[in-house]
Amino acid sequence: MTEIDVNKLANAKAKGKRPYFFDDPAVERVLSITMAVATELAVTRERLDTVERLLEAGEPVTKANIDAYRPDDDASKDRQQWHADYISRILRIVHQELEAVENESLNEDPEKLADDFAAA
Amino acid sequence: MTPDWSHDDKSRQAFQRSLRECVIRDLSNGSRLVFENQVSPKFEKENGRPFQNRQEIKAEMRKEPFYQAHLSIQRAAQELMWASVTYSLDRQIDGMMAKAKQSSDTLGSLTINPDMPIPKYIDSLDIHCMPGGYTTDLCDGDISAGAIYDKGSYMYGSGRGGPYGDRSGQSIVNYLKREHPDFAPKRILDMGCATGNNTVPFCDAYPDADVHGIELGAALLRYGHARTESLGKAIHFSQQNAEQTNFEDESFDLIVSCIIFHETSRKALPRIIAETRRLLKPGGLMVHLEAGQFENFDLWRQTVFDAETYNNNEPFWSTYRDMDLEAVIAEAGWSDGTAHLHLEPFGHAPVTSSNKSQKNMLGFWFMVGQK
Structure with missing residues (x-):
């Protein structure tokens, strides 16, 4: 049996102090966990996609067939597009912040407008 | 010597590649926009001059929530990328070492x-x-x-x-x-x-x-x-x-x-x-x-x-x-x-x-x- 604990190595902290970018380290921790969970969900989704493609092709859905499955060019493109859409959905708040930077008219303050309309 | 990746190994790696693309393309472009549209004009207005070096830019940008999120996701993606490669050696490191010997x-x-x-x-x-x-x-x-x-x-x-x-x-x-x-x-x-x-x-x-x-x-x-x-x-x-x-x-x-x-x-x-x-x-x-x-x-x-x-x-x-x-x-x-x-x-x-x-x-x- 191997002397190398691969899972321990994969999850090991890289040597060197880790930078934290938010004022509160807990935010960093939650975001990092979220990205890891997002990865695992994408893995599960892709496995499901393989199952669907095997069923459509009339192949037996066995573990061996799932592991042996190789997507053709069209399936690979579909999966890449799914990744792009999925990442957009997960990072929607980040993209929204960017929209607000690009378009100042999206930034009217509702508190101020409430006052404005109360008087108008 | 190339490892034999399982279905899920490949999925995990493919997702990390997509996430990297998103970080490199969308988040980097976004940070540039925050810099050009907000941080740079504000600095010029307050200091009467443009940024003179990258250290000044770094100090101002690190206060920006968008840039903080960008760097944080980029760091997480970097760590997850290595992990996605390393996990998959689990079943095969012995065989690979024997082959190398x-x-x-x-x-x-x-x-x-x-x-x-x-x-x-x-x-x-x-x-x-x-x-x-x-x-x-x-x-x-x-x-x-x-x-x-x-x-x-x-x-x-x-x-x-x-x-x-x-x-x-x-x-x-x-x-x-x-x-x-x-x-x-x-x-x-x-x-x-x-x-x-x-x-x-x-x-x-x-x-x-x-x-x-x-x-x-x-x-x-x-x-x-x-x-x-x-x-x-x-x-x-x-x-x-x-x-x-x-x-x-x-x-x-x-x-x-x-x-x-x-x-x-x-x-x-x-x-x-x-x-x-x-x-x-x-x-x-x-x-x-x-x-x-x-x-x-x-x-x-x-x-x-x-x-x-x-x-x-x-x-x-x-x-x-x-x-x-x-x-x-x-x-x-x-x-x-x-x-x-x-x-x-x-x-x-x-x-x-x-x-x-x-x-x-x-x-x-x-x-x-x-x-």
């Missing part, structure tokens, strides 16, 4: 020197956040760092290194074939060769030459040797420090390196260039390939690159890119006019006098010299 020396060779001191610039932290770093040697015959590095660096470059991860070496070959079509080196050395991916193109380009690769990491070398033998190529790998090798004076016709300068130190770098000179035969060529100096980029690009120094464990990256390389060349004993810097842009024709001064051109910079 059986790898014969029919073509090249492997010389490990367990007593070689590892310089601090390589093992003080794990460069690029690769867990275990380049020099971890976990057991007898360990190849894990090599297996992780080979696949991880392919993903790190978003596949731009090509399926064999040899684009840097190939670009030096292309340059040599174009600029020195009659050059026929008999003995070639690649300094800091890692797993030898960028060394292999020299075997193909100069089939009659003896090709050597030196590297500090034993596990990188063991994996590289086994990989190279399995490709049917001959490379003589040895565990050595490029600052001071055990090769004789004037024993090589061509000495190259691929993107190693920024992983050294202020004192080590001129030593490596001086060692190159010592090892070259009269008339021999040096071609060290690296990223460009900061002066070739605008302040925003500098800020983006500089972030790697702090956030991706590359402590010498920014110092290197600020250095006056012409002065380093002279310091290392290359007299006037015998060595120079040359830009080989990505996807463009060679640099001409008309585009030489253009900022932000992406490409490989070569430090070229003829002894």
Whole structure:
């Protein structure tokens, strides 16, 4: 049996102090966990996609067939597009912040407008 | 030697590639927009002048929530990328090590020197956040760092290194074939060769030459040797420090390196260039390939690159890119006019006098010299 604990190595902290970018380290921790969970969900989704493609092709859905499955060019493109859409959905708040930077008219303050309309 | 990835390994790696693309494209573009539309005008208004250096930009941008999220996701993606490669070795590391041990020396060779001191610039932290770093040697015959590095660096470059991860070496070959079509080196050395991916193109380009690769990491070398033998190529790998090798004076016709300068130190770098000179035969060529100096980029690009120094464990990256390389060349004993810097842009024709001064051109910079 191997002397190398691969899972321990994969999850090991890289040597060197880790930078934290938010004022509160807990935010960093939650975001990092979220990205890891997002990865695992994408893995599960892709496995499901393989199952669907095997069923459509009339192949037996066995573990061996799932592991042996190789997507053709069209399936690979579909999966890449799914990744792009999925990442957009997960990072929607980040993209929204960017929209607000690009378009100042999206930034009217509702508190101020409430006052404005109360008087108008 | 390539690991056999399972269905889920491949899915995990594919997602990490997509996430990297998103970080590189969308989040980086977003941060540039925050800088240009908000941070830069605000700074000018408050200070009556534009930003003068990347340190000022860094200080202001690090307060921006969008940039904080960008850097945080980028760091998480970097860590998850290495993990996605490493998990998948679980079922096969034993088999790979056994295969590497059986790898014969029919073509090249492997010389490990367990007593070689590892310089601090390589093992003080794990460069690029690769867990275990380049020099971890976990057991007898360990190849894990090599297996992780080979696949991880392919993903790190978003596949731009090509399926064999040899684009840097190939670009030096292309340059040599174009600029020195009659050059026929008999003995070639690649300094800091890692797993030898960028060394292999020299075997193909100069089939009659003896090709050597030196590297500090034993596990990188063991994996590289086994990989190279399995490709049917001959490379003589040895565990050595490029600052001071055990090769004789004037024993090589061509000495190259691929993107190693920024992983050294202020004192080590001129030593490596001086060692190159010592090892070259009269008339021999040096071609060290690296990223460009900061002066070739605008302040925003500098800020983006500089972030790697702090956030991706590359402590010498920014110092290197600020250095006056012409002065380093002279310091290392290359007299006037015998060595120079040359830009080989990505996807463009060679640099001409008309585009030489253009900022932000992406490409490989070569430090070229003829002894």
